[in-house]
Amino acid sequence: MSNLFTSWRDAAEVVAEGAARRSAVPVEEIARYEPTPGRADPVKLVEATNADRLVDLIPLRYQRMSETPFTFLRGAATVMAADIAHAPNTGWVGHICGDAHASNFGFYASPERRLIMDVNDFDETVVGPWEWDLKRLVASLTVAARSSELSDEAGRQAAHDCAAGYRAALAELATMPLFEGHHMTTSHKTLAHIDMGDIADMFERVCKKARKNTSRRVAERYTARPDVDCWHFVADPPVLTHISDEERAHVLAGLDAYGETIGDELRRLLSRYSVSDVAHRVVGLGSVGLRSYVVLLKGNGDEALILQVKQARQSALRPFVDHVDRHEGQRVIEGQRWMQTASDPLLGWATVDGRPYLVRQFRDMKGSIDPSLLKARQLDDYARLVGVVLARAHAQSIDPRLLHGYCDADGEGFDRAFGEFAVAYARQTEADHSAFRASVAT
Structure with a gap:
């Protein structure tokens, strides 16, 4: 067994180690994008992910992915995974999102009911190179800009400033007390020092709306109670549909075992609720066609608690890690x-x-900003924000001092390199989207 503690090292030595890695593996190498010879057909890669999806929902998935290059990128994690997996990387691995596009960041409630902004989708999470997340994020920002007909420069600048935000956050984390940095949440308060003047009003509106987005509100919108029955979900096909008694029994049996994956005190608390209804609800874009249930639990009086029980499949990055x-x-x-x-x-x-399946609360004070609807200066502010958030998330499992040494070895060069990658991959995504639309049309 390895020792818990290591011999003390000056923080400057750790930073220097990161800078040395930059010399051995230049950022220009890890951020270069060129299609590999014999590149896999993106349409076939997407089709392969239809295995074990509900067949009648696949057309809805294709419809959503076809809308813009940005929606295609969101639903095609497997395509980008195949494109970037064989590129050089720094060799530092940690827990990564695996699908860190710009729409997979948002607000949610902490256990203390504080509003936090963070990465909020982990279907593709793996232990892998941190660069993969940053590449997907900067590319998605540039694709979002081009999808909303902003200038090429606006897309490049957003990617550049996202990398700059990532780098600046690591610089701060590298000098903070280790324990304090590890427990720093990206709440409204801690994000206040980021320059977000052009998006501040929208930020406040989304926060205000998120605070109201609770199980109670969902129950008010999507459930009803007839005089002769208990509370139940109101069908809204194809998004919200009723299920058979047999399917309901399978879900509830699974929830019994779910109780073993949470703490004893929470399991005891949940046992005081009663199940009022179970339904199937389509969620997201890349997840369309996967099985996803909502479970309506009733407590005291009109109290409602809604759980989401969502099918989990192998990560798109699994073949490469x-x-x-x-x-x-x-x-x-x-x-x-x-x-x-x-x-x-x-x-x-x-x-x-x-x-x-994974189990979680459904829409517990969740809120998000759609990057494809932002103006150029708003997108730039949002890009810096999500760059900061991603850096903090990576620093949970990779020493931020190492990453800081690598990313800040020549400052602006890091930002420019990822900006160039984003532009190159945006062009690739637009070509793939066109091919996908043509395939769907036939």
Whole structure:
């Protein structure tokens, strides 16, 4: 067994080690994008991910992905994974999101009911190179800009400033007390020092709306109580649909085992609720066609608590990383717990009818900003913000002093390199989107 503590090293030595890695593996190498010879057909890669999806929802998935290059990028994590996996990397691995595009950041409630902004989708999470997340993030910002008909320079600048925000956050984390930095949440208060003048008003509106987005509000919108029945979900096909008694029984049986993945005190608390209804609800874009249930729990009076039970599959990055075979829901939840300093206390996993699932609260004070609807200066502010958030998430499992040494070795050069990558990959995504639309049309 290895020792818990290591011999003391001056922080400057750790930073210098990071800078030395920059000399051995220049950022220009890891941020260069050129299609590999024999590049896999992106349409076939997307089609391959339809395995085990609900067949009648695949057309809806294709419809959503076809809308713009940005929606295609969001739904095609497997394509970008295949494109970037074989590029040089620094060799430093940690818990990464695996799908860190610009729409996978948002607000949610901490256990203390504080509003936090963080990475909020972990379906593809793995232990892998940190560069993969940053590449997907900067590329998505540039694709979002081009999809909303902003100038090429606006897309490049957003990617550049996202990398600058990432670098600046690591510089701060590298000099903070280690314990303090590890537990720093990206709340409204800690984000206040970031220059967000052009997006401040929208930021406040989204925060205000998120605070109202609770199980109670969801129950008011999507459930009803007839005189002769208990509370139940109101069908709204194809998004919200009723399920058979047999399917309901499978979900509830899975939730019994889910109780073993959360603490004893929370399991005891949940046992005081009663199940009022279970329904199937389509969520997201890349997840369309996967099985996803909502479970309506009733407590005291009109109190409602809604759980989401969502199918978990192998990460799109799995073929390209070292991995340990385990429950896919567990993989997702453990990755989320690693990257977020505060997470939903009801996170857990279950097996339903032989398939792995993750379990969490549904829409617990969740809110987000759609980057494809932002003006150029707003997108630039948002890009810096999500760059900061991603850096903090990576610093949970990779020493921020190492990353700081690498990223700040020549400052602006890091930002320019990732800006160039984003522009090159945006062009690739637009070509792939055109091919995908043509395929769907036929």
